[in-house]
Amino acid sequence: MINYIKILELLNKTKWWIVLLLFLGFVINIFSSEIKRILDIKLLNNDIVVNSLDNDILIENALYELMKETKADRAYIFRFHNGVTYYTGSHKSKMSCDYEVVEKGISSEAQRLQDIPTGLFANWIKRVIQYKMFVINIKDIEDLRTRANLEAQGIIGIAVLPYYRNGKILALIGVDFVRPLSKEAKEKYNNESFIEINLFKKKLIKIMREIKYIVIHCTASQPNATKQAILNYWKDVLKWKSVGYHRLIDANGIIHELANYEQITNGVKGFNSTSIHFSYIGGIDAKGNPKDTRTPKQKESLLYLIKQAKKQFPNAIVQGHKDFGVKKACPSFEAKQEYKNI
Numbered sequence: 001m002i003n004y005i006k007i008l009e010l011l012n013k014t015k016w017w018i019v020l021l022l023f024l025g026f027v028i029n030i031f032s033s034e035i036k037r038i039l040d041i042k043l044l045n046n047d048i049v050v051n052s053l054d055n056d057i058l059i060e061n062a063l064y065e066l067m068k069e070t071k072a073d074r075a076y077i078f079r080f081h082n083g084v085t086y087y088t089g090s091h092k093s094k095m096s097c098d099y100e101v102v103e104k105g106i107s108s109e110a111q112r113l114q115d116i117p118t119g120l121f122a123n124w125i126k127r128v129i130q131y132k133m134f135v136i137n138i139k140d141i142e143d144l145r146t147r148a149n150l151e152a153q154g155i156i157g158i159a160v161l162p163y164y165r166n167g168k169i170l171a172l173i174g175v176d177f178v179r180p181l182s183k184e185a186k187e188k189y190n191n192e193s194f195i196e197i198n199l200f201k202k203k204l205i206k207i208m209r210e211i212k213y214i215v216i217h218c219t220a221s222q223p224n225a226t227k228q229a230i231l232n233y234w235k236d237v238l239k240w241k242s243v244g245y246h247r248l249i250d251a252n253g254i255i256h257e258l259a260n261y262e263q264i265t266n267g268v269k270g271f272n273s274t275s276i277h278f279s280y281i282g283g284i285d286a287k288g289n290p291k292d293t294r295t296p297k298q299k300e301s302l303l304y305l306i307k308q309a310k311k312q313f314p315n316a317i318v319q320g321h322k323d324f325g326v327k328k329a330c331p332s333f334e335a336k337q338e339y340k341n342i
């Protein structure tokens with residue numbers, strides 16, 4: 001039996017929608033020229049699509065440069081994003097190839113590589129995260145599925161890096177070698193199984209973030225504090241998700257690498273996205289007052305790090321943590337003054 005009352009209810013509801021729509025249409029008609037004018041101004045000044053296009057072109061240009069400089073045949077960025085939620089409540093992550101540039105005559109794979117469940121490439125992603133996806137000969141990859149997937153794209157060599165922000169992995173950026181390596185490229189990569197990782201990393205940082213500051217810190221702990229104790233303090237006491245500095249120098253001058261430069265660390269609030277941070281262990285006297293406790297070896301290592309970083313980021317300003325206008329003594333000496341001529 002047909003439920004007329006129900007139908008009537010539905011019609012009534014629909015009618016209200018139509019009335020509402022008509023009313024809106026009326027308003028829009030009256031003000032349409034005004035609305036158009038506002039939209040035009042907005043579009044010109046602050047359009048999300050246009051803005052993101054500019055950004056996209058910058059990224060594409062950077063990828064193209066990366067491809068040329070690494071003498072690769074493809075360069076690309078995969079970004080991770082939400083998939084669906086399973087009935088069990090667990091979440092499915094996916095990734096898509098959002099940017100890709102290819103050399104002449106090389107197939108584009110990006111359109112095929114959309115909305116891929118990370119589970120299908122779990123091994124590949126894992127190796128990327130471990131900084132192990134630098135393979136000159138695909139046949140060296142033991143995981144058969146990963147190898148088959150790459151071979152299906154004609155890849156014979158590959159280099160991919162993870163991109164982190166605030167301790168979260170957001171994207172993967174990589175290059176593929178499809179054609180046999182040229183003599184020039186082989187020389188460049190000196191026939192080892194890893195491509196020239198430093199060049200690649202530099203390019204990656206250029207794409208991913210701009211370094212404006214090289215910041216000098218002290219740990220404000222006793223000079224004999226261990227790296228592990230400092231790491232534990234950040235993680236367990238301060239509940240930080242990322243480390244405080246990129247490099248940590250102990251009393252013997254040994255440089256500990258805590259993060260890659262493309263990663264953002266927790267050195268100076270408000271400036272971390274454009275900074276890299278170096279710290280020496282120490283910086284206080286036995287009573288806990290600020291004191292320059294740098295050993296000669298620490299000074300030597302710090303100088304070395306700054307010089308290297310300046311070569312990589314020539315426009316970056318070298319200064320101490322306290323030079324950011326904060327109420328801190330860190331790094332317990334005048335870093336800006338000491339390193340002004342580097």
Ligand SMILES: [Zn+2]
Nearest residue numbers: 217218321330
């Ligand atoms: Zn500091």
